[in-house]
Amino acid sequence: MEDLSGLLQKNLLGIKNRIQAACTRADRATESVTLICVTKYARLEWVSELTKLDYRDLAESRTQQLEERSELLPPDVHWHFIGPLQRNKVRKTIQHSHLIHSVDSEKLLNTIDRVAGESGLKPRVLIEVNLSGEANKKGFQKTELQQLWPSLCQNSHAQISGLMTMAPHVDDPEAARPVFRELSVLRDTLQAISPSSIQLQELSMGMSGDFEVGIEEGATLIRVGSALFEGLDTLTGN
Numbered sequence: 118m119e120d121l122s123g124l125l126q127k128n129l130l131g132i133k134n135r136i137q138a139a140c141t142r143a144d145r146a147t148e149s150v151t152l153i154c155v156t157k158y159a160r161l162e163w164v165s166e167l168t169k170l171d172y173r174d175l176a177e178s179r180t181q182q183l184e185e186r187s188e189l190l191p192p193d194v195h196w197h198f199i200g201p202l203q204r205n206k207v208r209k210t211i212q213h214s215h216l217i218h219s220v221d222s223e224k225l226l227n228t229i230d231r232v233a234g235e236s237g238l239k240p241r242v243l244i245e246v247n248l249s250g251e252a253n254k255k256g257f258q259k260t261e262l263q264q265l266w267p268s269l270c271q272n273s274h275a276q277i278s279g280l281m282t283m284a285p286h287v288d289d290p291e292a293a294r295p296v297f298r299e300l301s302v303l304r305d306t307l308q309a310i311s312p313s314s315i316q317l318q319e320l321s322m323g324m325s326g327d328f329e330v331g332i333e334e335g336a337t338l339i340r341v342g343s344a345l346f347e348g349l350d351t352l353t354g355n
């Protein structure tokens with residue numbers, strides 16, 4: 118009978134094989150892609166097991182759960198914040214985050230910058246871009262972002278380290294390709310007009326259903342949740 122650790126390792130192996138195959142197709146080194154384990158829907162004991170297997174990049178989408186778990190799990194975990202961030206939660210969120218992926222407005226960036234200055238922190242952030250055209254998606258519109266870029270670069274405490282996007286919600290992973298490609302091109306365009314203090318090295322794109330496409334289009338960070346925890350809630354005793 119399969120136990121928690123065995124099933125988790127099986128899922129991880131499947132994901133690692135998919136990452137490896139995508140890297141081979143794209144002629145990229147496997148180490149150039151970081152697997153971020155999205156734990157927002159995972160039970161604490163599953164997450165704890167992941168850290169025992171030495172996974173250190175974990176993502177949450179709510180400040181409260183981020184805060185609780187960062188106190189319960191090993192201190193060397195790199196916590197990624199990937200959810201909508203309310204400005205009144207910025208102070209707590211930057212204390213616990215290694216990287217915030219979801220900066221979706223100028224107001225939010227300015228708040229992070231101000232609070233970071235007050236707290237003596239230099240939080241790394243990604244700018245979330247809405248390229249799928251879906252109105253319900255968060256993030257900057259592309260033209261808006263290009264216009265605002267010089268002023269966003271003025272922030273001195275928040276360190277803009279790259280871009281993040283969410284692909285349209287459809288079954289076909291190929292539908293994500295033009296969106297991911299556009300994010301990569303946009304990164305190059307923005308890098309060219311950035312001061313040298315800003316290095317957009319990270320592209321956060323790809324989830325359980327489409328991370329291979331993300332890797333093929335240059336993702337450095339992939340955010341994987343459901344593929345990782347598949348089947349875990351059917352284990353006996355749970």
Ligand SMILES: *Cc1c(COP(=O)(O)O)cnc(C)c1O
Nearest residue numbers: 155199324325340341342343344
């Ligand atoms: C939940 C979530 C993910 C993980 O999605 P899966 O399809 O479960 O892999 C990735 N990114 C963000 C922003 C999320 O909210």
